[in-house]
Amino acid sequence: MLACNDLTVAYGEIVALQGVTLEVGRDETVALIGANGAGKTTLLQAISGLNPVRSGEIVFEGASLAQLGSDHRVALGISQAPEGRRIFPGLTVEENLSLATVNWRRWRQSIADDLARAFDLFPRLKERRRQLGWSLSGGEQQMLAIGRALMARPRLLLLDEPSLGLAPRLAEEVYERVRQIADSGLTILVVEQNTVLALSVADRAYVLETGRIVLQGTADDLKQNTRVREAYLGR
């Protein structure tokens, strides 16, 4: 469904991704693990069209994304819950959710079914639907970020460190929802520093170190891998 071929992305002089090749198949949940600064966010932003690609290509459903702006990529079905949630602070929960439907919504078309689905998944959001984004707790903001990404009716969901800054119990709760979304048949690429959580939902995973893929395999294989155990699982 998604393929990155020999992708290099740089910020001026700083090369953040170097020759990254990875693939996400239909209905798969793939994790990209890496320490802070490894280039995970850079990759997701490149896929969403926020970072220009220096060389290599990103292919979605067989077609190159090179010429497409971020709005077209969302319309194709690539939706992201970004690092740090990036909830619109001065918009209500419901406005945050409804905004994400622009790519498919026609004039006056109802979004009630999509809202109901998001509220089913995250009942807390329904209670808070009229509250402004900034007033939500970190966990609620993360749920809103994921719910908002789903409102775009994606075919590929990109999650950037959904556990970041959350207490362990909350992070697990968020990952239960991620698993639920994955089980419903959506394709997911999740990026994480929290290796345990990421490997708990992933079918396959890649390990990114300073802009290069250094390891890949099924989640079960990586859990057994000595290098992963020492560097990322801390045992």
Add this chain to the structure above:
Amino acid sequence: MTDLIQLLINGLAIGSVYALAAIGFVIVYSATGVVNFAAGQFVMFGTFAGVAMLLNAQLPWPVGYGAALLAMALFGALFFVVLYLPLRASPVVTIIIGTVAIGITMQNAALLAFGSWPFRLPSPVESVNLTIAGATISGHAVAVVIVTALMVALLWLLFFRTSLGIGMRAVAQDIKAARLMGLKVNRLLALSWILAALLAGIAGLMLGPMWFADTSMGDPIALKAFAATIIGGFGSLPGAIVGGLFVGLSEVLGASYVSSAYKDLISFGIMILFLLVRPQGVFGERIQDRG
């Protein structure tokens, strides 16, 4: 007492014009981060668009106003394409200097086209006078207040009841997140410039009959609109409205009860007081809203 009623209405009317100019200024600032130093010249262009359509071309009222506002909308779009798009990757200071340069160019272009002789822009309701509690009140002043109130209501509907307006607010709060949501960000940014130009156009058309239409009128308006946003709270829309009305009232009342020589001193004195004592203005900028 009758004097006071007259003064209040006139102060509210001129304050409405400042408020509209200030709203346009704030919309552009929140959406793009650009402090538009040409904002006063936008209003001057609005007045002279009226001069061109109503006095020079002798168009009937509705057509003349429509044509003037259409010209302003096009001008806003042009400003976005010619100034903002090429410079948006540059430091904000560069863009701000660009707006100063364009402001000067606008003033000189108007001077070339219309000369330095002032015009009197007519008003469709100038022959209407109302009597309230014994005071004679200009129909134009009342119309200005009503039109401004209507505009504020329409803006509220746009920003809080339409997906277009919610998208504009989203872009102002977090442009990167707005891109990730699939919003057509450039279109929404262009729309904020167009909206600002339209509001300036309306302000200019309403100001023309109150002042003489003079190509150097832009600078004092820019100063007043700027004072309005400082007093109301930089970046705040309700603040722009309250600040604009406040500056208008203090100017008219100050000219009458203190001295017309000091009328600007009063509003700018209060602005400086705010800068020193309460720099966030009456409404303050809710930091949370800006992400």
